[in-house]
Amino acid sequence: MSLNVHFHSYDAVIVGAGGAGLRAAIEVSGKCRTAVLTKLYPTRSHTGAAQGGMCAALANVEEDYWEWHAFDTVKGSDYLGDQPAIDIMCQEAIDAVIDLEHFGLAFSRTPQGKIDQRRFGGHTRNHGEAPVRRSCYAADRTGHMILQTLYQQCVARDVNFFNEFQVFDVIFEGEGTERRCAGVVAYELATGDLHVFASKGVLFATGGFGKMFRISSNAHTLTGDGPGVLFQNGLPMEDLEFYQFHPTGIYGLGILLTEGARGEGGILRNGLGERFMERVAPTVKDLAPRDMVSRAIHAEIKEGRGAGPDKDYVYLDLTHLPPEQIDAKLPDITGFVRTYLGIEPKKDPIPIQPTAHYAMGGIPTNVNAEVVIDTNNTVMPGLYAAGECACVSVHGANRLGTNSLLDIVVFGRRGGRAMAEYVSSVGHPDVTKAAADKVRDHIERLKSSKGGEKVAELRTALQETMTRNASVVRTEESLKEAKATIDDLRKRYESISIDDKGSVFNSDLTEALELSHLLDLANGLVVGAMARQESRGAHWRDDFPVRDDVKWMKHTFAHQDAEGNVTLDYKDVVGGKYQPMERKY
Amino acid sequence: MTTTIAKTGSVDAMELLTVHLRIKRYNPEVDTKPHWEEFEVQQKASDTVLNALHNIKWTVDGTLSFRRSCAHGVCGSDAMVINGENKLSCVNLISDVGTDLVIEPIRGLPVIKDLIVDMEPFFAQYRSVIPYLIAEDDPGYKERYQSQEDRARYDDTTKCILCACCTTSCPVYWANGEYVGPAAIVNAHRFIFDSRDQGTERRLDILNQKSGVWRCRTSFNCTEACPRGIKVTQAIEEVKRAILYDRV
Numbered sequence: 067m068s069l070n071v072h073f074h075s076y077d078a079v080i081v082g083a084g085g086a087g088l089r090a091a092i093e094v095s096g097k098c099r100t101a102v103l104t105k106l107y108p109t110r111s112h113t114g115a116a117q118g119g120m121c122a123a124l125a126n127v128e129e130d131y132w133e134w135h136a137f138d139t140v141k142g143s144d145y146l147g148d149q150p151a152i153d154i155m156c157q158e159a160i161d162a163v164i165d166l167e168h169f170g171l172a173f174s175r176t177p178q179g180k181i182d183q184r185r186f187g188g189h190t191r192n193h194g195e196a197p198v199r200r201s202c203y204a205a206d207r208t209g210h211m212i213l214q215t216l217y218q219q220c221v222a223r224d225v226n227f228f229n230e231f232q233v234f235d236v237i238f239e240g241e242g243t244e245r246r247c248a249g250v251v252a253y254e255l256a257t258g259d260l261h262v263f264a265s266k267g268v269l270f271a272t273g274g275f276g277k278m279f280r281i282s283s284n285a286h287t288l289t290g291d292g293p294g295v296l297f298q299n300g301l302p303m304e305d306l307e308f309y310q311f312h313p314t315g316i317y318g319l320g321i322l323l324t325e326g327a328r329g330e331g332g333i334l335r336n337g338l339g340e341r342f343m344e345r346v347a348p349t350v351k352d353l354a355p356r357d358m359v360s361r362a363i364h365a366e367i368k369e370g371r372g373a374g375p376d377k378d379y380v381y382l383d384l385t386h387l388p389p390e391q392i393d394a395k396l397p398d399i400t401g402f403v404r405t406y407l408g409i410e411p412k413k414d415p416i417p418i419q420p421t422a423h424y425a426m427g428g429i430p431t432n433v434n435a436e437v438v439i440d441t442n443n444t445v446m447p448g449l450y451a452a453g454e455c456a457c458v459s460v461h462g463a464n465r466l467g468t469n470s471l472l473d474i475v476v477f478g479r480r481g482g483r484a485m486a487e488y489v490s491s492v493g494h495p496d497v498t499k500a501a502a503d504k505v506r507d508h509i510e511r512l513k514s515s516k517g518g519e520k521v522a523e524l525r526t527a528l529q530e531t532m533t534r535n536a537s538v539v540r541t542e543e544s545l546k547e548a549k550a551t552i553d554d555l556r557k558r559y560e561s562i563s564i565d566d567k568g569s570v571f572n573s574d575l576t577e578a579l580e581l582s583h584l585l586d587l588a589n590g591l592v593v594g595a596m597a598r599q600e601s602r603g604a605h606w607r608d609d610f611p612v613r614d615d616v617k618w619m620k621h622t623f624a625h626q627d628a629e630g631n632v633t634l635d636y637k638d639v640v641g642g643k644y645q646p647m648e649r650k651y
Numbered sequence: 652m653t654t655t656i657a658k659t660g661s662v663d664a665m666e667l668l669t670v671h672l673r674i675k676r677y678n679p680e681v682d683t684k685p686h687w688e689e690f691e692v693q694q695k696a697s698d699t700v701l702n703a704l705h706n707i708k709w710t711v712d713g714t715l716s717f718r719r720s721c722a723h724g725v726c727g728s729d730a731m732v733i734n735g736e737n738k739l740s741c742v743n744l745i746s747d748v749g750t751d752l753v754i755e756p757i758r759g760l761p762v763i764k765d766l767i768v769d770m771e772p773f774f775a776q777y778r779s780v781i782p783y784l785i786a787e788d789d790p791g792y793k794e795r796y797q798s799q800e801d802r803a804r805y806d807d808t809t810k811c812i813l814c815a816c817c818t819t820s821c822p823v824y825w826a827n828g829e830y831v832g833p834a835a836i837v838n839a840h841r842f843i844f845d846s847r848d849q850g851t852e853r854r855l856d857i858l859n860q861k862s863g864v865w866r867c868r869t870s871f872n873c874t875e876a877c878p879r880g881i882k883v884t885q886a887i888e889e890v891k892r893a894i895l896y897d898r899v
Contacts, residue, residue, distance in 0.1 A: 107770065109813050110726040124794075167794040170784025170847065172802065172809045179796035204809075210725060211809065218783035256763060285720040317656070321723045337653075373653065381654065402723060405742055406697070408657030415654050522709030565713030568680045571764045574713035 069506050069569075070259040071499045076101045077489040079250055079265040081233045081292060084111030085209070085474035086453025086481070087271035088216035090435075093482025095223045098489050101263060102225055103252055105232035105287065105576075108217045112273055112285045113474065116209025117399065118326035119201030120166075120471035121189055122159035126180040127199045132156040134192060135200060139469060140644045142188040142355045143462025144603035144613065146308070146621070149642025151433050151458045155469070155476050162475040163202050171215040173204050174395075184395075185329040188355035188466040194651065197329075197353050201468045206324050206398045212471060230255040234505045234579055236268065236295050236449075239495050247448035248495030251505045255576065258569025260506060264497035267485040269450035270296070270429060270437075271478065278588045279422035279537065280529035283315055283322035292455040293428050294583025297590065301439055301446070302623040304457040304637075305427030306587065307594035310465055310604045311538045313359035315421025316406055317379040323399045323418060325467040327382060328352040330395050334359070335381045335415060336366045337373035342380075347651035354651045357464040357604045360420040364538045367419075374417060381415035420538050424470060425454055426461040426604065427591075430623065433458060435481025441623050441637035448488065448495075452481040459621060462639075463603020512578050517561025521578045524555050524562070528581075528588060536592055541608045545596045552589050556630060559585060590624040593632040598622065615646050658697040658746060667693040668750050670703050674715070675755040676765050685762065696746040700733055703752070704740060717766040724878055727814030730757050731766050737816040737876040757819035759828065773815050776831045780839035780857055785850030801846040808841040808886050810879040817873035817883050823866050830866040831858070833873035833883045840886040843893060855894050864891050 077098035080087045087102060094100045104111070123130040135156040140147055163181065167173060173181040183199040191198040204211040220227075235251035249264040272292030276284025297303050313334070314323040328334070334352050336342050346362045347354035354362075363380050372378050384392060384400075389412050392400055400411045407417065429451035430438045435458075437449040453474040460473060528551070535548035559582060566574035600614040601607050620636040627633070670692050677685040692706045701719055708715045717740070718728040724742035731740055732755040733748055740754075760768040786795075811834065818824055818832035839858060842848045858864045864887055873883040 106720055106726075106728070107774070107813075110720050110728050112721060112726070114812070115721050115723070115725050164792065164794050168786075168790060170786075170842075170845070172805070172841075172845070175797055175799050175802045177799060179798045179801075181794055205806075207725075207810070210812070214809070214811075221778055222783040285726065286722055287720045374656075398725075405724070405744070406658065408746075409654055417654060417656055520709070521713075566716075568678065568714070570679055571716045571767050573716055574708075 069509065071502045071506070072259060072261045073499055074101065074261060074263045075494065076263060076265040078267040078269070078485050079103060079263050080269045080271060081250060082271035082273060083108035083227065084271060084273055084453065085113035085212055085216060085471065086478035087269070088220055089475050089478030090269050090271060090452060090482030090485070091225045092216065092219050092223065093479055094486045095220070095225045097486040100226060101228055103228045103231040103233055103250070103263070105230060105255065105291070107229050108220070108227065109213060111213055112288055114210045114213040115285065115322065116212070116471055117206045117322065117324035118186060118329065119184065119203030119208045119468045120163060120212070121186060121200045121468040122163040122202055122472070123156070123200060124160060124163060124181060124183065124202065127176060127183050129191065130198055130200055132160065134198070135159065135189070137193050137644055138189050139460065139466055141194070141649060142464055142466040144464055144649060145462065145615070145619065145646040146305070146459065146602060146639055147462030148459050148640040149644065150640055151460045153642065154433050155460045155472060158476045159472050162472065162479070166212065166215060166475065169215050169219050171204065171211050173202055184326060185353060186467045187325045187328065187353045187359070190350065194349070197350050201326070201329065203326065205394070206326055206396045209471060212475070228252070231261065232576060233291060233295060236299055237497055237501045239497065245446070246495070247446060248497050249501070251502045253505065253576070255571055258572060260502040262497060262499055262501045264495055266489040266492050266494060267448050267450065269435065269452060269481050269485055270455055271451070271453045272455045274425045274454040275584060275587050276422045276425070278528055278532050278584045280533040281315060281320040281419065282422040283312055283320050284422065289580035290583045290587045291580065292451065294586055296429055297586050297626050300625070301437070302430060302625050303427060303587070303590050304430035304623055305459060305621050306591040306624055307598055307605050307622060308426040308463045308603055309422065309591060310356055310424040310426060311360045311420040312423035313356055313363055313420050314382050314418040316402065317417035317419050319406055320421035321402055321406060322421065322423065323382060323402070323416065327384060327396055327399060330391060331387050333383045334363070335383050336371040337377055337380070338371055340371070342366050350651045355464055355466060358651065360538045361606060363420055379417045379419045382418045383415040384411050385413060385415060422533070422537070424465055426457065426459070426463065426465055428455045428457040431456045431458055433480065434484040435477050436484060441635055450481045450485050452477040463605060508579070509575065512562065512564055512575060513567050515561070515563040517563045519558045519561040519563065521562060521564065521581050524558055525581050525584065527551060528555055528584060532588055536595060539606050539608055540595055542596065545592055548592045549596065552585060552592060556585050556589065586626060586630070590626065590632050594622045594624055594634060597634055619646070658744065665695060668696060668745060670694045670745060670750045670752065672703060672707065673753045677762050678714070678764055694745050696744065698745050700740040700743050700745070700748060700752065701729060703745065716764045725812060727812035730814040730816045730819070731755065732757060737820040739814060739816070739878045742878055757815060759819045759825045760815070770815065772828065773818060773834070776835045777813065777838055779831060780835045781850055781854055782838040782842065784842060784845065784848055786847055787849055795847050797846055804846070805841050805844040807881050808837045810881050811837050811841070812879060814878060816876040816878055820872040820876040822870055822872065823868055827866065829862045831862055833887060836864055836887050836890055837881060837883055840890055843890060858890055859894050864894065
């Protein structure tokens with residue numbers, strides 16, 4: 067058996083065609099020879115599943131300033147976000163929304179015809195006084211509209227897409243300070259051929275890795291391929307232990323129900339019908355940040371006030387909202403509830419539970435989306451990352467709702483610009499087809515293995531342990547259990563065998579390769595979480611329930627060595643005008 | 652406070668049902684023509700057809716091939732023919748479609764492997780209608796305004812996820828692959844009726860050609876097939892009227 071290997075040469079390669087990748091492509095295309103690689107079709111990307119909106123202090127419906135947005139983001143991050151990066155994001159948010167409007171995005175409008183804005187968790191007026199209407203939205207399918215609009219603009223620019231090309235390795239050349247990124251190795255799903263893309267610049271925008279959890283809002287394809295490939299190549303990952311659990315996933319399934327439902331007036335109730343968020347966040351109530359709401363739900367269930375036969379969920383109650391408001395503002399999510407639960411959300415409260423949603427951590431970058439490879443912020447020339455796969459860090463320990471759509475357009479744009487400028491000043495890398503050897507060997511090993519371990523069994527075991535032991539609430543004990551399971555699964559991974567030995571659309575094979583990314587990133591997450599003996603944002607340790615600003619105002623850098631062991635070092639948080647204070651809402 | 656979850660909460664819904672699937676298979680590396688294979692798996696009534704397909708792939712036969720991603724009807728990857736109708740496998744529950752399932756790839760596009768078809772002709776047709784905003788005016792550093800009425804005018808067609816359920820349910824499309832098909836017209840409609848857009852003439856000219864809207868015989872298959880509930884036939888009719896009466 068021998069795999070065909072093809073060779074391509076580009077100035078810029080973008081890996082991933084969700085919001086960040088497409089936004090970067092718009093910047094790069096026309097300036098240099100660009101290829102956009104995606105393992106899906108661009109319009110299948112999970113940006114399309116985002117619902118509620120994108121915050122920007124347009125002040126279209128009430129007084130607002132980007133500084134207020136920045137304050138909320140810093141506080142929401144539980145002071146782990148880097149303030150200069152947050153300032154940039156909140157300032158450029160306004161630009162980014164106007165850009166999207168000019169691109170044709172079909173925002174919902176005010177009676178005056180301006181872009182409408184609504185409330186969202188953790189977004190407040192004047193440093194926490196009351197909820198503010200800041201989220202620009204398009205019904206409850208804002209992500210869908212952003213993805214479609216950006217794809218449309220790429221069609222207008224004749225962007226060169228390689229659809230259903232999955233990247234499994236990254237290429238570097240040179241040593242020491244001369245070392246730079248030189249391309250990627252991709253696997254063509256339709257043929258099973260390998261493609262070496264030599265490129266001066268590579269931008270990863272592969273999204274999240276929520277499929278390491280059982281209850282998850284993430285697509286099946288969110289397997290952390292970009293971070294996984296870089297982690298396996300010895301590059302560090304930042305803040306993996308900070309993983310967000312969205313409070314309102316459909317019970318048992320994890321399908322997302324937007325925070326916009328609470329922005330429109332929806333209320334969370336426990337099994338007794340109590341509005342429990344009044345106790346937790348007296349000022350903003352149901353619109354507290356996600357980490358606090360998810361923990362509050364966890365507490366209600368743990369203290370026996372859950373609903374249902376097993377008292378293991380709570381309710382999102384929309385029954386008091388005018389039916390026409392539900393139809394106009396929340397048509398998609400109420401459709402999901404009807405489809406999957408068979409209940410009518412206008413009449414019955416909706417059973418929900420927290421669902422794995424978003425990785426705050428990922429590939430460490432600076433504010434130009436340049437990947438940094440150590441705690442001194444040393445840049446790896448030619449390598450960029452943007453969107454959920456990256457960690458700038460603007461979300462710190464807990465991302466505010468809507469700031470992910472903002473992140474992808476702001477840092478997708480910045481990354482695209484930075485890459486276009488960089489590639490205009492450097493020569494082509496010296497890369498040969500031999501760069502594909504590592505991936506080819508791995509594929510041939512998987513195809514010829516008779517080990518007997520099954521991908522789906524290992525993945526399910528990983529998802530079970532992560533949801534049980536490394537979710538909303540963690541302890542030393544639960545994390546040790548998760549670590550033991552992951553260690554065992556990584557050993558068993560060596561004996562994986564697959565049914566499909568073919569070349570055409572062999573998803574049996576690609577799922578096996580994806581699983582290695584999930585296992586490695588889960589390991590990094592758990593090791594980071596064990597070491598961080600404090601509770602901050604989405605990382606809650608029942609055995610260390612207090613935030614420790616003396617010891618832990620720092621980002622975790624996880625490194626994986628050739629044997630797969632993880633070591634940690636740390637980088638101080640970059641502060642600004644907001645000093646850490648107690649997080650009350 | 653209680654809600655009875657009709658689909659997952661009741662005892663009946665937890666019970667495992669035997670689901671029979673008859674799946675049209677084709678492996679270009681082995682087969683000369685498609686053939687049928689039968690599978691039996693245990694599923695809950697609240698499981699989706701996608702769950703059943705995954706169950707087969709992950710526990711019975713890893714070679715079964717199909718596209719999927721989001722698993723809740725927003726990405727458009729998993730259009731297929733289920734008991735004769737174009738559907739997304741992830742939004743159709745066993746309780747809705749039954750326990751005897753016949754599953755085939757969508758029609759009118761070349762089959763590559765099992766339930767996977769070549770989507771390139773479909774996307775080429777989408778691209779042919781200039782599916783992006785054309786606005787030559789410079790709005791400067793501010794948003795364009797659009798009234799709520801103007802915004803509502805094209806709301807329905809913004810819902811399209813390009814799953815191809817509509818286009819590949821169209822009998823005209825099956826017979827004539829040159830027809831741009833309902834999905835492309837839906838995406839043209841989204842801009843033709845957007846008050847900010849200035850490319851209407853160009854799009855109407857394209858859709859007035861023999862590969863355009865006049866191929867539509869209003870069979871309404873497309874509207875029935877759309878998993879997003881878009882009134883596809885109505886959108887096509889509105890484009891026809893815009894061509895005939897020059898009104899948008």
